[in-house]
Amino acid sequence: MLDLAIIGGGPAGLTAGLYATRGGLNNVVMFEMGMPGGQITGSSEIENYPGQGPVMSGMDLMASWPEQCQKFGLKHEMAEISKVEKIGDNFKLVTSDNKEFEARSVLIATGSVPRRAGFKGENEFFGRGVSTCATCDGFFYRGKEVAVIGGGDSALEEAYYLSKMCKKVYLVHRRDTYRAAPSTIAHVKNTENIEEVTNVSVEEVFGDASGVLGLRVKCNKTGEVRELPTPGVFVFVGRNVLNAPLKQADGTFLCNMSENGEVIVDLKMRTNVKGLYAAGDIRIDAAKQVVCAAADGATAAVDIIEYLG
Structure with a gap:
């Protein structure tokens, strides 16, 4: 026993x-x-x-x-x-x-x-630019641009957290509405250096031996592809x-x-x-x-x- x-x-x-x-x-x-x-x-x-x-x-x-x-x-x-x-x-x-x-x-x-989001390059660059912890890794992107993927409370809260140390935060979400508390959504929408990139699908994260160089997303309505020049990608999909x-x-x-x-x-x-x-x-x-x-x-x-x- x-x-x-x-x-x-x-x-x-x-x-x-x-x-x-x-x-x-x-x-x-x-x-x-x-x-x-x-x-x-x-x-x-x-x-x-x-x-x-x-x-x-x-x-x-x-x-x-x-x-x-x-x-x-x-x-x-x-x-x-x-x-x-x-x-x-x-x-x-x-x-x-x-x-x-x-x-x-x-x-x-x-x-x-x-949870992994499942886009191309996510596993390849995990720990080399792709992260699931803003508290752990956000400091390394101080003064730089980062992307946050997700539309729930965690994603929006972490985007707001990162906005205080990063030059710019792209909030990337597959829908045009969020599953988060109204107060959290208000924080995000009232923060100047958070850019909402909504109604898009993540195509891939790309980079080289040094790490992530950017994120490629495609508009769900038009099919237009856009590249976000960011060395840091934070995934919060549960x-x-x-x-x-x-x-x-x-x-x-x-x-x-x-x-x-x-x-x-x-x-x-x-x-x-x-x-x-x-x-x-x-x-x-x-x-x-x-x-x-x-x-x-x-x-x-x-x-x-x-x-x-």
């Missing part, structure tokens, strides 16, 4: 493992199929993690985290958890190859992944929440979820099911920053220690 099963090996899961083991829990296992570190390991430059001096890659930032956690007793199980069930006061975890584990408490920290382990046999979820599939938690990362916690990008209102995910993990672990007594 595990004291705590952690599902996910990103900043939230690793920090929870560190705090839980150092705080006295003896049998803590983190389930992560690949190398621990999370999505941030794919980032080429990180410069906004507190206490970090030089700019470094996400891989370098996360390199020492697993070793630090394992020093206090965290175990790493290279297995994919396909289902979590509540059995009495405890939990049963089933792996993709049908192994079973029992745990007194569970923290799910599987996160979410940005996220896929990795909540599959919480789905039950009857199609419902083990705990309360938002309409977007995010786990509903309180300020201590507790779900409505006793002993079940969620941290990081999978939870509602997550800031989707490494430091915030790590804080979630620590917060959850502190409460789990108290819960287990």
Whole structure:
């Protein structure tokens, strides 16, 4: 019987493992199929993690985290958890190859992944001009022109955020109306350096060995093709929440979820099911920053220690 099963090996899961083991829990296992570190390991430059001096890659930032956690007793199980069930006061975890584990408490920290828009060049230039995080990468385009693709709240909010540091922001959307809050739309329309490029389809992002040079879009009505000379393209077309382990046999979820599939938690990362916690990008209102995910993990672990007594 595990004291705590952690599902996910990103900043939230690793920090929870560190705090839980150092705080006295003896049998803590983190389930992560690949190398621990999370999505941030794919980032080429990180410069906004507190206490970090030089700019470094996400891989370098996360390199020492697993070793630090394992020093206090965290175990790493290279297995994919396909289902979590509540059995009495405890939990049963089933792996993709049908192994079973029992745990007194569970923290799910599987996160979410940005959806790709699917245009030509998106994958080729991802991390070299194509980004899904304005907070992470916007600074690199200070004083330059960027494009934001999307028409929801996230796209408009990030376009407004980028407008404060970039020379110009092209807001590119396939429709001529937005799916965003009226106040957010008003912010965008009242910002002089945001140009709305609506009712268009993204043809491709193009560039060379140095990175992105521009974005090519086609008007849905006339077929006219236009090139936007921008070295930065930010894609916000939604996220896929990795909540599959919480789905039950009857199609419902083990705990309360938002309409977007995010786990509903309180300020201590507790779900409505006793002993079940969620941290990081999978939870509602997550800031989707490494430091915030790590804080979630620590917060959850502190409460789990108290819960287990």
